[in-house]
Amino acid sequence: MKVVISGGSGLLGTALAASLADERHDVVVLTRGSATDPAPGVKRVRWTPDGSGAWTSAIEGAGAVINLAGESIGAGRWSAARKQLIEDSRVRSTRSLVEAMAASSAPPPVFVSGSAVGYYGPCGDQVVTEASPAGADFLAQVCARWEAEAGRAASSGIRVVALRTGIVLDKTDGALPKMLLPFRLGVGGPLGSGQQYWPWIHIDDWVNLVRWAILTPALSGPVNVTAPNPTTSTEFARSLGQAMHRPAVLPTPGFALRLMLGEMADALLLSGQRAVPAKALGLGFLFRYERLGDALAALFGPALRH
Numbered sequence: 001m002k003v004v005i006s007g008g009s010g011l012l013g014t015a016l017a018a019s020l021a022d023e024r025h026d027v028v029v030l031t032r033g034s035a036t037d038p039a040p041g042v043k044r045v046r047w048t049p050d051g052s053g054a055w056t057s058a059i060e061g062a063g064a065v066i067n068l069a070g071e072s073i074g075a076g077r078w079s080a081a082r083k084q085l086i087e088d089s090r091v092r093s094t095r096s097l098v099e100a101m102a103a104s105s106a107p108p109p110v111f112v113s114g115s116a117v118g119y120y121g122p123c124g125d126q127v128v129t130e131a132s133p134a135g136a137d138f139l140a141q142v143c144a145r146w147e148a149e150a151g152r153a154a155s156s157g158i159r160v161v162a163l164r165t166g167i168v169l170d171k172t173d174g175a176l177p178k179m180l181l182p183f184r185l186g187v188g189g190p191l192g193s194g195q196q197y198w199p200w201i202h203i204d205d206w207v208n209l210v211r212w213a214i215l216t217p218a219l220s221g222p223v224n225v226t227a228p229n230p231t232t233s234t235e236f237a238r239s240l241g242q243a244m245h246r247p248a249v250l251p252t253p254g255f256a257l258r259l260m261l262g263e264m265a266d267a268l269l270l271s272g273q274r275a276v277p278a279k280a281l282g283l284g285f286l287f288r289y290e291r292l293g294d295a296l297a298a299l300f301g302p303a304l305r306h
Helices: 011-022 054-059 080-103 138-156 175-184 203-215 233-244 254-261 263-270 278-282 292-299 301-305
Strands: 002-006 026-031 042-046 064-067 110-116 159-165 167-169 200-202 221-225
Touching: 002 011, 011 026, 011 042, 011 203, 026 054, 042 054, 054 080, 064 080, 064 203, 080 110, 080 138, 110 138, 110 203, 138 159, 138 263, 159 203, 167 175, 167 203, 167 292, 175 233, 200 203, 200 292, 203 221, 221 278, 233 292, 254 263, 292 301
Parallel strands: 002 026, 002 064, 026 042, 064 110, 110 159, 159 221, 167 200
Antiparallel strands: none
């Protein structure tokens, strides 16, 4: 099967492309960077997310199109210009793909598009599922517009799945490596109150769930791509400290994070969502890592303790 991935050069896209290529799928990565093919079975094609071009021919005959394109939300303070870039990079690239699929003579049967648990906004300790409403903050509005743009593909007879992804745990990239230094120095601990919930997922489960979404016709609309057991910031710090054999008792005050990061601190670190994958569980997806401790042990094992 040919699978086309936009945004396939980041952490998630790279892992997904490698997994699909290992299973002998024909993987095409749409990229704004170099078109050099990174690995056997993975072909890179230059694309312009804001318009048409030769890249549209890559979609012809694809078994699935996966959209992971979007500017990093944690790469810098959220000025007005940066917030606009975060939204535009998602909505415009999605619109471009939807239009290309609609114009295709052989559109894909399924379009799997990125989103995030930020769709729900700050939720305290309330459990949220795919049936829960959207929040009202910046990230929630971005996710709602992102998903609405992806949903337009359904008018072409394409099954649409929106991946409401939580914190993806990987040992080399993403959020987790950034958390390790304070713990190694013995000054790790929860952030802010420590009571905010962090919905997480091991990267292997993320990849497997996306592959499952491609092959599960009964799945459409939003799906929470999170482990079944979200944890509070305090629980997360405790589990990470135990895995590293380091203390996890020194909290980082919320006001300090707000001084450093501005609005981004509240959205990404000091609030959260107790999101559970109700759809995936209901349709029979089996998580390999349901508990945070097991996920951390699998990622790092004894190496994390040094």
